[in-house]
Amino acid sequence: MSQSRQLAAIMFTDIVGYTAMMQVDEQKAVAVIKHYNSSLEKLVNQFNGQVLNYYGDGSLCIFHSATDAANCSLAVQKELKNEPVVPLRIGLHIGEVFFEDAKALGDGVNVASRVQSLGQANTILVSGEFRDKIKNNSSLTTSSLGHFDFKNVEKPLEVFALTNEGLFIPQRKNIEGKLRKKNTSTRNIILAASIILLVVAGFLIYKNFFANRSSVGPKDKSIAVLPFTDMSPGKDQEYFSDGLSEELIAALAKIPDLKVAGRTSSFSYKGMNKDLKVIGDELRVSTILEGSLRKSGNRLRINVQLINTDDGFNMWNEIYEVELTEIFGVQDKITKAIITALNVHLLNNKEPDTTATTSPDAYTNYLKARQQLSFRGEHLLEAKRLFEETIKLDPGFAPAHSGLSRTLSIIPNYLDVHNVKPLMDSAKLEANNALALNANNGEAFSVLGTIAAYYDWDWDVAEKAFSRSMAISPNDAEMYNFFGDFYWIVFNKKLAIEMESKAVELDPLLAVNYANLAMAYYMAKDYDNAISISNTGLSMNLQSFIAAANWPPLVWSYLQTKQFDKAGEIVKKIPENDPLYLELSTNIAIAKGEKALALANLQKMKNYTHSRLAEDYLELKMWEKAAEEIEKAYASREVRLVYYTRITMPEDYADHPALKKAFDKPELKKLFAIRRQNLKSQ
Numbered sequence: 001m002s003q004s005r006q007l008a009a010i011m012f013t014d015i016v017g018y019t020a021m022m023q024v025d026e027q028k029a030v031a032v033i034k035h036y037n038s039s040l041e042k043l044v045n046q047f048n049g050q051v052l053n054y055y056g057d058g059s060l061c062i063f064h065s066a067t068d069a070a071n072c073s074l075a076v077q078k079e080l081k082n083e084p085v086v087p088l089r090i091g092l093h094i095g096e097v098f099f100e101d102a103k104a105l106g107d108g109v110n111v112a113s114r115v116q117s118l119g120q121a122n123t124i125l126v127s128g129e130f131r132d133k134i135k136n137n138s139s140l141t142t143s144s145l146g147h148f149d150f151k152n153v154e155k156p157l158e159v160f161a162l163t164n165e166g167l168f169i170p171q172r173k174n175i176e177g178k179l180r181k182k183n184t185s186t187r188n189i190i191l192a193a194s195i196i197l198l199v200v201a202g203f204l205i206y207k208n209f210f211a212n213r214s215s216v217g218p219k220d221k222s223i224a225v226l227p228f229t230d231m232s233p234g235k236d237q238e239y240f241s242d243g244l245s246e247e248l249i250a251a252l253a254k255i256p257d258l259k260v261a262g263r264t265s266s267f268s269y270k271g272m273n274k275d276l277k278v279i280g281d282e283l284r285v286s287t288i289l290e291g292s293l294r295k296s297g298n299r300l301r302i303n304v305q306l307i308n309t310d311d312g313f314n315m316w317n318e319i320y321e322v323e324l325t326e327i328f329g330v331q332d333k334i335t336k337a338i339i340t341a342l343n344v345h346l347l348n349n350k351e352p353d354t355t356a357t358t359s360p361d362a363y364t365n366y367l368k369a370r371q372q373l374s375f376r377g378e379h380l381l382e383a384k385r386l387f388e389e390t391i392k393l394d395p396g397f398a399p400a401h402s403g404l405s406r407t408l409s410i411i412p413n414y415l416d417v418h419n420v421k422p423l424m425d426s427a428k429l430e431a432n433n434a435l436a437l438n439a440n441n442g443e444a445f446s447v448l449g450t451i452a453a454y455y456d457w458d459w460d461v462a463e464k465a466f467s468r469s470m471a472i473s474p475n476d477a478e479m480y481n482f483f484g485d486f487y488w489i490v491f492n493k494k495l496a497i498e499m500e501s502k503a504v505e506l507d508p509l510l511a512v513n514y515a516n517l518a519m520a521y522y523m524a525k526d527y528d529n530a531i532s533i534s535n536t537g538l539s540m541n542l543q544s545f546i547a548a549a550n551w552p553p554l555v556w557s558y559l560q561t562k563q564f565d566k567a568g569e570i571v572k573k574i575p576e577n578d579p580l581y582l583e584l585s586t587n588i589a590i591a592k593g594e595k596a597l598a599l600a601n602l603q604k605m606k607n608y609t610h611s612r613l614a615e616d617y618l619e620l621k622m623w624e625k626a627a628e629e630i631e632k633a634y635a636s637r638e639v640r641l642v643y644y645t646r647i648t649m650p651e652d653y654a655d656h657p658a659l660k661k662a663f664d665k666p667e668l669k670k671l672f673a674i675r676r677q678n679l680k681s682q
Contacts, residue, residue, distance in 0.1 A: 002558060004095070004576070005096055005098040005106075006062075006097055006098075007094070007095070007096050007097075008062035008063065008094075008095070008096075008108070008214075009062065009063040009064070009065060009066045009068065009069035009092065009093075009094055009130070009133075010060070010061075010062055010069075010092065010094070010095060010097065010108050010109060010111075010112040010173065011049070011060070011061040011062070011063065011069050011072065011073060011090060011091070011092055011095050011112070012058065012059075012060055012061075012090070012091040012092075012093075012109075012112040012113045012115070012116040013040070013058050013059045013061070013076075013088055013089070013090050013091075013116065014055075014057060014058040014088070014089050014116055014117075014119075014121060015033070015036060015057040015058065015086060015087060015088055016033065016087040016088070016089055016119075016121045017087060017121075017378045017584045018032070018033070018056075018057035018379070019057075019381075020377075020378035020381055021416070022382060023054060023198070024415050024416055024417060025416055025418065028084065028416070031084045032085075032086050033057065034082050034296070035071060035080065035082075035084055036057075036080065036086045036088065037054075038122075039076060039079045039080060039086075040059060040060075040061070040076060040534060043075045043076050043079065044061050044063075044072055045069055045070055046075070047063065047068045047069075047072035047075070048064055048065075048068050049061050049062060049063040049064075049068060049069065049072055050062055050063075050290070050315070052451055052493060058116075060112075061111060065133075065134075065590035066092070066094060066130055066134050067134060067135035067137060067140075069092055069130075070124075070126075070130075070134055070137075070140050070162065071140075073090045073092060073124045073162070074124070074162070074164055074167075076088065076090070077090070077122055077124060077166070077167060078166060081122070081166070081576075083463065083579045085577065087121030087122065087124050087301055088121065088122070089116055089117060089119030089120060089121065089122075089124075089125070090119065090123070090124045090125070091112050091113065091114070091115035091116025091117070091118075091119060091125050091126070091127075091172065091379030092112065092115070092124065092125070092126040092127070092130045093108055093111045093112035093115055093126070093127040093129060093130050093131070094105060094108070094127070094129045094130050095108020095109070095111060095112070095309070096108050108329055109159055111127055111150070111157065112127075113356050114148075114150040114157075114525045115127050115157075116294075118145070118148065118175050118176070119170065120168060120170050120508055121168065121577075122166075122167060122168040122575060122577055123161060123162075123167060123168050123169070123170055124161070124162040124167060125145070125159055125160065125161050125162075126142065126159070126161075127157055127158075127159060127161050128157060128160070130157070130160075130626055130652075131158075131160045139160065139164075139319055140164065141162065141163045141164055142160040142161065142162055142163060143160060143161050143163045143169060143625070144158060144159075144160050145159045145160065145170070145175065146158065146159070148175075150166045155334035156438070164166075166576055166577075167480075167575075168202060168575045168577075170200055173501065193278075218407050220259070220286050221257055221258050221259065221286075222259035222260070222261075222284070222285040222286050222287065223252060223258065223259070223260055223261070223285055223286075223288065223289060223306075224257070224260075224266045224280070224283045224285045224287075224288050225241055225245050225248045225249045225252065225260070225261070225266055225288075225289045225290075226245070226264070226266055226267075226269055226270075226279075226289065227241065227245045227266065227269075227270045227288045227290060227399075227622060228241040228244055228245050228291045228292055228293055228302075229241065229288070229290075229291070229292040229293075230292070230293060230294075231292045231293060231294040232293070232294050233294075236372075237293060238553055239367050239368045239371045239650050240293065240364075240367055240539065241292075241293050242267075242367075242370075242371055242374075243366075243368075243370055243371065244291075244293070244302075245266070245267075245291075246263060246369075246370055246374075247265050248289065248334060249261075249266065249277050250476070251625065252475070253473045253474075253475040253476040254442070254472060254473050254474070254475075254476075255474075255475065256405075256474045256475070258475060259285065259475055259505075260475045260506065261283045261284075261285050261506060261507065261508075262476075262477035262478070262503075262506045262507025263374070263477075263507070264507050264509060264510040265507045265508055265509035265510060266283070267374075268356075268509045275323055276290075276307050276312060277309050277310070278308050279309070279313065280309025280310075281309070282508070282509070283460070283508060283509075284505070284508065286305060286308065286309055286310065287306055287308055287309060287315065288306070288307045288309055289305070289306050289307075289334075290305060290307065291303055291304035291305065294629060299319050299321060299322070300320075300321070300322055301319065302319070302320045302322070303317070303318075303319050303320075304318055304320075304334060305317035305318075306337075306566065316337060318337070336385075340624075345377065347477075353457065358390075358393075358394045358396075358397040358400075358647065359393060359394055362390050362393035362394040362397055362400070365386050365387075365389045365390040365393065366386075366387070366397070366399065366400050366403070367387045367392060368386050369382075369383045369387045369400070369403055369404075369407075370383075370387035370403060373385060373403060373407055375463065376410075376414055377414050377415075378414075379409075380407055380410065380414060380415065381415075382410050382456060383403075383407045384404065384407050384408065384411075385399050387403050387407060388404065390571070391404065395399070396437060397437075397506075398433075398434045398435075398437035398438040398444075399434070399441070399443075400432070401430045401431070401433040401434035401437065401444070402430070402431060402434035402441050402443040402444040402447065403432035403443070403444075404427075404430045405427045405429075405430035405434065405447040405668070406427075406443055406446075406447050408423050408424075408426050408427035408430065409423075409424065409427040409450055409451060411423055412639075414456040420455065420637070421455075421544075421637070424451050424456075427447055427451060428447075428448065430444075430446040431444040431445075431448050431451075432444070439512075440472050441472075442469045442470075442472035442473035442476065442479065443469075443473075445465045445466070445468040445469035445481055446447055446469040446478070446482055447474065448461070448465040449461075449462045449464075449465030449466035449469060449482060449483075449486065450462075450482055452465060452487045453466075453485070453489055453642075453643070454635060454642070454643055456637065457637075457642065457667035457668075457671070458667075459489075459670060459671060461489060462486055463490075464487065466482060466483045466486055467471065467483075469482075469483075470483060472536040475506065476506075477502075477503045477506035477507035477510070477513070478503075478507075480499045480502040480503040480506065481499075481500070481503040481512075481513060481516060482501070483499045483500075483641065484496050484497075484499030484500035484502075484503060484516055484517075484520060485516065487499060487520075488519060488520060488523055488643070489642050489643050489671070490511055490671070490674045490678055490682075491523070491674075491678045491679055492678045493520065493523060493524035493678075493682055494664075494682055496520040496523065496524075497517070497520045497521060497524060498517075499515065499677050500516045500517035500520045501517060503516065503517070504517055511537050511538075511549065511550065512549045514533050514534065514536055514537025514550055515534065515549035515550040515552075515553060516549075517533050517535055518530045518531075518533040518534040518537065518550060518553040518554065518557075519552075519553045519644065521533060521557075522553045522556055522557055522560075523544070525560075527557040527560050527561050528561075530554070530556075530557040531551050531554060531557045531558065531561075534550040534551075534554035534557070535550075536551045537549075537550040538551075538554070548574070548578075548580065549603065551571075551574065551580055551584065552580070552583075552584065552635070552644075553572060554570055555567045555570050555584045555587060555588070556587065557572070559587060559588065559591040564588060564592055564636065566589065567584075567587075567588050567591075570584070571584045571585055571588065575619055579608065582601055582604060582605060583605070583608070583612065585601060586598050586601040586602065586605070586616055587616070587619075589601060590616060590619045590620060595620060598616065598620060601619075602616060609638050609640050610629040610632040610633035610636065610641075611629065611631065611633035611638045611640040611641040611645060611647065612640055613625075613629045614626050614629035614630045614633060614641075614647060615646045616647060617629060618646075618647065621644075621654065623653070623654050623656035623659045624656075624658050625649060626653075626659060626662075627656070627658035627659045627661065627662040628658070630647075630659075630662040630663070631661075631662050634662070634665055634668070641668075642668075642671060649675060650663045650675070
């Protein structure tokens with residue numbers, strides 16, 4: 001067994017989302033990997049480096065100097081912005097590499113891999129050791145992302161991002177990777193359900209305790225459920241602790257008289273040791289439910305407590321020791337205890353629905369699927385698989401069907417899908433399966449409303465489904481978001497603003513809520529409010545990877561108010577390889593009367609949606625081109641033809657034969673009639 005060692009600048013690369021890309025569009029994935037391989041070989045050789053290993057969609061390379069490695073990384077990222085674009089992340093480190101039977105090994109390789117794992121598309125991240133070697137090179141600029149505690153690395157390491165022009169700089173709050181954190185396992189989910197059996201007795205104790213110790217109750221009926229802490233020795237029950245918290249949020253959101261903070265905002269405090277009064281102020285709630293769980297063998301110990309955020313008083317607490325199979329009654333008991341503690345009024349004295357039950361294995365898969373669904377992006381494919389496995393284990397478990405329907409319905413929002421119809425047909429089927437099992441499944445109605453509004457263009461069905469969903473879960477922030485989006489589509493500006501404002505109130509740390517509210521104000525031509533709200537969404541430390549959704553309504557509102565310089569400043573913050581950069585740059589060019597530049601940009605936008613191109617051709621008064629793109633958008637059932645679009649009403653444009661024909665479609669004519677009616681009544 002031969003060995004050799006050398007000190008080297010190590011470059012680790014990985015194509016972001018390649019597995020999902022391969023599943024969605026194999027031809028595109030093959031083109032991407034070919035572009036990646038050829039560019040890497042050429043540029044690594046050019047900068048005196050060596051490609052040691054390929055790892056499917058990644059590689060390990062070494063260089064004689066840190067400068068060569070950094071310059072090669074910059075050249076690679078620049079080259080891979082050309083079509084077909086390769087979403088690559090790169091990690092750089094200085095360390096010893098040893099070779100054993102032609103394999104490169106060592107701590108240096110391990111660290112470079114960990115650093116790379118923190119990256120996103122078009123990033124170059126470097127270790128502190130690597131940064132020390134290049135810090136005096138004025139052509140290479142860096143910014144610290146902080147210290148990270150990596151798996152299998154003894155001490156936390158500081159990581160820097162190269163900030164040279166054209167690179168994406170990730171934000172600390174959005175970073176994931178090979179870090180020490182709680183793992184998920186396939187066991188133990190069901191332990192939490194039985195907790196509820198003991199809650200009533202616990203609450204009676206609480207009442208006596210509270211009566212003697214507290215003189216002031218919470219100022220209103222509002223609550224945030226913080227993610228429960230996994231106290232298990234193996235720290236392997238995170239999916240269960242998160243799942244229990246989410247299930248409680250969903251159950252409480254169905255109580256009409258109770259304001260419940262949304263999941264994203266509540267989960268933004270995960271792992272933080274923050275004063276509960278501060279959290280209460282930030283989430284605008286008067287009480288907080290927090291808890292922990294610990295598993296030992298087949299027993300689960302769950303500790304829950306309800307805190308008054310004004311004075312920190314413990315209003316109620318209980319400890320449950322239950323078997324794994326006793327999980328399902330627990331959250332019902334907790335819900336009822338909270339209702340009693342806050343003196344919440346139940347409409348018609350109707351008790352909340354009991355939690356659906358299933359087998360331990362099915363519930364384990366279900367909670368894991370919910371966790372993957374919450375991550376969005378390529379995690380949706382894993383969520384889909386887990387929901388499908390759950391349904392195989394228990395076809396009668398309604399929440400699994402509605403969870404699968406939600407997953408299928410949003411996949412096109414995050415992954416490239418050329419034909420959405422099969423996905424939407426499957427999503428509708430699963431939503432209807434859920435409703436056949438439980439006619440009060442609010443998520444299923446919400447999915448049916450979404451599909452009717454965005455894909456089927458059946459506006460009456462959409463409104464009925466959203467209304468039913470809202471009646472079932474009157475305090476669910478996500479439901480308000482979807483309903484608000486529907487009201488944008490039909491130009492009911494008053495209700496769009498009302499719904500989106502409620503979503504912000506319930507989930508104030510979710511960035512996309514601000515974007516949606518800003519868009520509602522933009523459509524109402526209240527540009528000052530649209531600008532203010534978009535800037536709020538961009539400036540807050542929001543726990544969302546889609547804060548950039550605030551860019552379009554902000555830029556468009558600046559353009560409507562002739563603030564071209566401010567619009568330009570926003571666009572400069574967008575990475576040039578982000579499709580929004582070219583899209584919003586074109587909007588600015590049109591607004592400033594720079595037609596030649598706008599047309600040149602449109603030539604580069606041939607891969608954009610037809611409805612997106614139609615918006616610009618309408619602004620340019622190129623009626624034939626606009627009509628052509630609208631016809632194509634209609635044939636493809638593009639969502640943007642009706643949603644998040646600047647296409648308004650036929651009467652807002654020229655009386656051109658091609659344009660009249662393009663707009664003369666049954667669903668569009670019905671939509672325009674509804675819009676006219678709503679505009680007339682406002």
